[in-house]
Amino acid sequence: MANNKILLCLAHMSGQEMKYIQEAFDTNWVVPLGPNVNAFEEDLERLCGEGKRVVALSSGTAAIHLALVNLGVGRGDEVICQSMTFSASANPIVYQGATPVFVDSERDTWNIDPALLEEAIKDRISKTGRKPKAIIPVYLYGMPALIDDIMDIARRYEIPVIEDSAEAFGSRYRGQLCGTFGDFGIMSFNGNKMITTSGGGALICSDETTKKKTMFYATQAREPMPYYLHKEIGYNYRMSNICAGIGRGQMTILDEHLAHHKHLCDRYVELFASVDGIEVHTNRDERSDSNYWLNTILVDPAKTGTDYETIRLHLESCDIESRPLWKPMHTQPVFSGAPAYVNGVSEDLFTQGLCLPSGPWVSDDDVERVAREVIACCKK
Numbered sequence: 001m002a003n004n005k006i007l008l009c010l011a012h013m014s015g016q017e018m019k020y021i022q023e024a025f026d027t028n029w030v031v032p033l034g035p036n037v038n039a040f041e042e043d044l045e046r047l048c049g050e051g052k053r054v055v056a057l058s059s060g061t062a063a064i065h066l067a068l069v070n071l072g073v074g075r076g077d078e079v080i081c082q083s084m085t086f087s088a089s090a091n092p093i094v095y096q097g098a099t100p101v102f103v104d105s106e107r108d109t110w111n112i113d114p115a116l117l118e119e120a121i122k123d124r125i126s127k128t129g130r131k132p133k134a135i136i137p138v139y140l141y142g143m144p145a146l147i148d149d150i151m152d153i154a155r156r157y158e159i160p161v162i163e164d165s166a167e168a169f170g171s172r173y174r175g176q177l178c179g180t181f182g183d184f185g186i187m188s189f190n191g192n193k194m195i196t197t198s199g200g201g202a203l204i205c206s207d208e209t210t211k212k213k214t215m216f217y218a219t220q221a222r223e224p225m226p227y228y229l230h231k232e233i234g235y236n237y238r239m240s241n242i243c244a245g246i247g248r249g250q251m252t253i254l255d256e257h258l259a260h261h262k263h264l265c266d267r268y269v270e271l272f273a274s275v276d277g278i279e280v281h282t283n284r285d286e287r288s289d290s291n292y293w294l295n296t297i298l299v300d301p302a303k304t305g306t307d308y309e310t311i312r313l314h315l316e317s318c319d320i321e322s323r324p325l326w327k328p329m330h331t332q333p334v335f336s337g338a339p340a341y342v343n344g345v346s347e348d349l350f351t352q353g354l355c356l357p358s359g360p361w362v363s364d365d366d367v368e369r370v371a372r373e374v375i376a377c378c379k380k
Contacts, residue, residue, distance in 0.1 A: 005319040006370060009192040009294060012257070012360035017249030024241045032219075034241030036248055043251045044187070044202055047170075050180045052204050053211035056239035056247070057218055060166040060188030060201035065092035066214050066237060067162045067184040067203060068134065073098050077133040078124055078339075082112040082164070083328040084346035085138040089164050090329050093136075101132060102330040102340040108284045110349060111145035112137045118153050120341040134160045139168030139178050140326070141355070142194075142261075142293035143281065147173050147181050154182070162186065166201070169194040170258045172289040179204050189243075192359070194257050194291055195250035197243040258291055260360050264367055265292040268356065271371035275378060277303025281353075294355040296325065297374075301352075305379030308354040318373050325353035 020036050029035060037056050044054040057063050073079060075097030081090045083102035093100045103120050106113035117135070125131050135154055137145045147163070154161045161182030165171070168178040169187055179185025185204030189197040205211045216222075221234025239247075265282065272278040277300035283290055299308045308324060315322045327350055330340035356370055 003319055003369065006321060006357045006362060006366045007359065008321045008323060008355065008357050009359035010361045011191045011196045012253070014249045014253040016252050017246045020245030020248045021242055024245050029241040032238040032240050034244070036241045036244035037239055040239075040244040040247045040251070041202075043248060047251075047254075048177055048180050048185075048204055050176065052180050052185075052206065053208055054187075055203045055205065055211055055214045055218060056244055057201050057203060057237045058239055059199060059237075060164075060186050060190070061088040061092060062218070062235065062237040063186045063188075063201045063203040064089065064136070064162065064164065065095055066217055066235070067186070068092055068096050068098070069217055070184070070210060070214060071134050071160050071162075073133045078128065078130075079134045079136060080117065080120060080124075080132045080159075081136040081329065082138040082140075083330045083340065083342070084110060084140060084326055084349065085164065085329060086166075086326055087329065087332065087334075088166070089136055089138055090335065098133065100329070100335060100338050102328070102335070102338060102342075104328075104330075104340075104342040105140075105345045105349070106146065107345050109143050109145055109288070110140045110281065110346075111143065112150065113343060113345070114146050114149035114153060116341050116343055117150065121153070121157050121159070123341070124339070131157055132159055134162055136162045136164055138164040139171055141281070141296055142168045142171045142291040143283070144168070144171055144173040144178055144288040144290060147178070151181055160184070163204075166193070167293045168291060169293075170254060171291040174287050175289075189247060189250075194261070194293055195247065195254055197239065197247040197250070200239050200243050200247065202239075257360055261292040261295075261358055262290075264358055264362060265295050267364060267367045268295050268297070268371065271368065272297065272374075275304070275375055277301075277378065278374065292358060295358045296353055296355050298349070298352045299354060304377075306377045308352055311374055311377045312354060314377050315370070315373055320370055320373060321357060323355050325350050325355065
């Protein structure tokens with residue numbers, strides 16, 4: 001019997017989504033904003049706690065962009081951004097005419113290195129006479145960063161923090177939800193994330209005033225007049241009532257999704273335990289509670305006799321989807337002129353790392369098949 005294709009992370013429905021979507025159609029709320037958007041934001045605010053407010057938006061990228069707009073980032077400014085991330089973490093900096101300053105990772109969490117972060121801040125102040133306008137740490141593949149250290153540095157230099165927790169929905173550090181430590185936090189609900197709204201995101205704000213300001217910018221910055229009056233540039237970034245209905249249904253199975261991703265990580269750890277040169281990326285210590293959005297491994301060529309690309313191609317031939325880690329931003333041609341503070345960690349990880357199937361549709365049997373094919377590539 002032929003094997004089914006194992007996908008990296010496929011959306012999984014709760015069965016409740018259609019109820020909220022049907023409500024939207026029945027009431028003709030099929031446009032941006034509406035009851036589902038309001039209720040979805042309330043669900044997200046309950047999840048966040050900490051007195052946070054949430055604005056549902058069209059994407060995680062839009063959320064980063066509006067965080068920068070709120071902070072007044074503009075032409076001539078610099079914004080520190082983690083180098084090992086997806087380009088959407090950095091692109092909105094350029095949208096605002098600012099310059100990204102990339103900072104490399106530390107090896108334990110693969111996220112921004114606090115020591116290198118402080119070095120970068122000092123050097124930018126020395127070179128430009130101004131401190132960076134914001135810091136964007138990223139929770140790579142759901143793994144909590146050393147956020148206490150990052151926040152200590154940010155407070156010391158009085159620089160706002162935008163937590164890119166697009167990959168870390170449901171991840172926690174010291175029991176607190178990732179994305180709620182800084183001035184702003186980012187959520188993403190793309191089709192392959194922990195929950196989906198088909199496409200969408202959200203911005204976590206510190207207070208109601210900032211939430212209202214964000215909603216203003218997200219709805220074309222229209223002034224409260226009977227005619228269309230605009231004093232500032234705005235954006236068409238609000239989430240639709242239909243998409244928010246999907247999100248409401250997805251929230252009912254968030255705990256189930258989180259438990260399944262963590263279970264898959266445990267299985268990968270067990271199956272690779274006896275394989276010298278295959279390392280599953282896991283929580284640094286008891287303070288970290290990753291959602292394991294994508295379970296990832298490092299492949300040591302010297303010990304395994306193979307490399308991540310050979311394994312990836314072999315898995316592809318077996319109808320198993322995998323992908324390399326994010327290529328660091330400081331090595332991307334589009335950002336070749338941006339300042340970068342590097343230590344070699346992210347480039348080293350990129351040459352060894354592979355993301356393995358991790359979604360709700362991935363079964364224990366699937367994980368065993370994935371591990372079996374990975375091990376088949378390693379030397380005996």
